[in-house]
Amino acid sequence: MSELRLKNRVAIVTGAGQGVGEGIARRLAQAGATVVVAARRAETGEPVVESIRSAGGLAVCIVTDVSVSRSVDECVEQTVQQFGRLDIMVHNAFMGGIPHKLEQAQIDKHWTSMSRTGVWASLFCARAAMPYLISSSARPAGQGGGRLILITSPSGIEGSANIPLYSPAKAAQRAITKSLAREWGQHGVTVNCIGPVAGSPALLRAFGRNPALQSAIEARTPLGRVGDITQDIGSVALFLSSDDSSFVTGQTIICDGGSFLGL
Numbered sequence: 001m002s003e004l005r006l007k008n009r010v011a012i013v014t015g016a017g018q019g020v021g022e023g024i025a026r027r028l029a030q031a032g033a034t035v036v037v038a039a040r041r042a043e044t045g046e047p048v049v050e051s052i053r054s055a056g057g058l059a060v061c062i063v064t065d066v067s068v069s070r071s072v073d074e075c076v077e078q079t080v081q082q083f084g085r086l087d088i089m090v091h092n093a094f095m096g097g098i099p100h101k102l103e104q105a106q107i108d109k110h111w112t113s114m115s116r117t118g119v120w121a122s123l124f125c126a127r128a129a130m131p132y133l134i135s136s137s138a139r140p141a142g143q144g145g146g147r148l149i150l151i152t153s154p155s156g157i158e159g160s161a162n163i164p165l166y167s168p169a170k171a172a173q174r175a176i177t178k179s180l181a182r183e184w185g186q187h188g189v190t191v192n193c194i195g196p197v198a199g200s201p202a203l204l205r206a207f208g209r210n211p212a213l214q215s216a217i218e219a220r221t222p223l224g225r226v227g228d229i230t231q232d233i234g235s236v237a238l239f240l241s242s243d244d245s246s247f248v249t250g251q252t253i254i255c256d257g258g259s260f261l262g263l
Contacts (some may be wrong), residue, residue, distance in 0.1 A: 004032030005242045009136075009144065010083045012036040012075060014066050014125065015093025017044025019200035020151060020229050024090055027234025028241060029057030033088065036079050038064040040093070066093045066121035069128075076128040086132035087144055088241045091125040092151040094118050096169065097202075099162045110165050118169040122150050122176050126191075130184070137188035146189035147241050150177055152252060154195045154260040170195075174252055181250030190249040192240050197256035198227035222258035 011028050015021035017039035029035045029052045037052075037059055039045030045061035052059040060082070064075040079086050096114035105111075126148055133146025155163060156170030174193055181191040197203075197217070203226065207214040218224055227233055236255045239245050254260050 005238065005244075006088075007032035009087040009241075010034045010036070010079060010085050011088035011090065011241065012038050012062075012079055012086065012125075012129070013090040013092060014038040014064060014121070015040075015091075017041065017048055019092075019202065020196055020198055020233050021090075021092035022048050023198065023229025023231075023234040024092065024237040025059065025234075026052060026055075026057075026230045027238050028088070028090075029059055030055070031238050031242070033241070034058040034083055035060075036075070037061045038066070038075050038093070040065055064093075066091065066124065067095075067116040069124045072121070072124040073128045076132070080132060085136060085144075086129055087136040088147045088149070089125050089129035089133065090149045090151070090237060090241075091122050093121065094151070097163055097166045100165070101162075102164050105165055107165065111169075114165060114169040115172075119172045119176070122173050126176070126180055130189075133189045134184070134187045142243060145243060145246060146184075146187070147245075148177075148180065148184075148189065148191045149237055149240050150174075150191075150193045152177075152193040152195045154197065154254055154256055156195065157252070157254070158260055158262055177252070178250045185249060188246075190240070190245060192245070192249060193252040194233065194236050194240070195252055195254040195256065195260075196227060196233040196236075197221075197259060198229045198233045200229060217259070220259050221256065225257060227255060227257060 013025040016025040016037040049059040065071040136144035136146040153170040
């Protein structure tokens with residue numbers, strides 16, 4: 001177990017049943033946080049909880065559909081009822097990102113799924129968590145600090161010719177982050193984004209289908225590899241969740257090994 005920088009703090013991580021969300025949940029638990037794995041299906045969330053517990057961490061699964069406001073509210077309510085507080089809200093869950101050209105896209109279908117889980121759900125998570133994040137920031141130094149973290153994408157900054165509906169959904173999350181950072185700064189709550197490129201199951205499956213894709217991504221990345229969901233991406237989330245980042249807000253940290261250098 002690493003240094004317990006998040007001891008006694010409670011975090012919700014949406015979409016933590018796999019991929020980047022799972023990596024973040026594991027890393028926050030390693031740092032001492034009690035982690036709520038907010039997964040759409042218990043079949044994916046419960047195994048992550050068991051693995052965290054087997055490593056000595058504290059975690060529970062709450063089945064949550066982030067596209068439904070009431071489901072997000074209930075997740076937050078159950079968390080606070082069970083643990084008495086909520087300090088960190090990480091919204092990672094997302095449906096979409098399937099490669100497409102605009103002329104081929106089923107705009108109503110694809111945009112609905114991406115906007116509901118990316119844009120709308122970011123607002124649902126922020127609104128539900130807000131009073132508890134403010135309460136956390138009111139605690140003495142070292143005992144709290146409200147944190148909202150949204151998982152965006154480098155595509156939300158530089159766009160993409162292969163997923164044109166995905167990019168604006170991810171860009172909207174960055175705008176939400178900046179707006180809430182301004183609104184909540186007076187309460188001491190920080191709001192930030194992470195834009196990862198990591199070895200999620202979806203990306204690894206894509207590599208399996210198209211090995212040239214992996215070679216192309218690694219070739220354009222100065223560090224020459226794809227990120228690890230726990231050590232690389234999860235550690236950035238740990239930084240943004242901890243007291244170490246108390247003066248960082250409204251920012252997007254691109255964690256992609258240097259592939260995008262436009263900031």
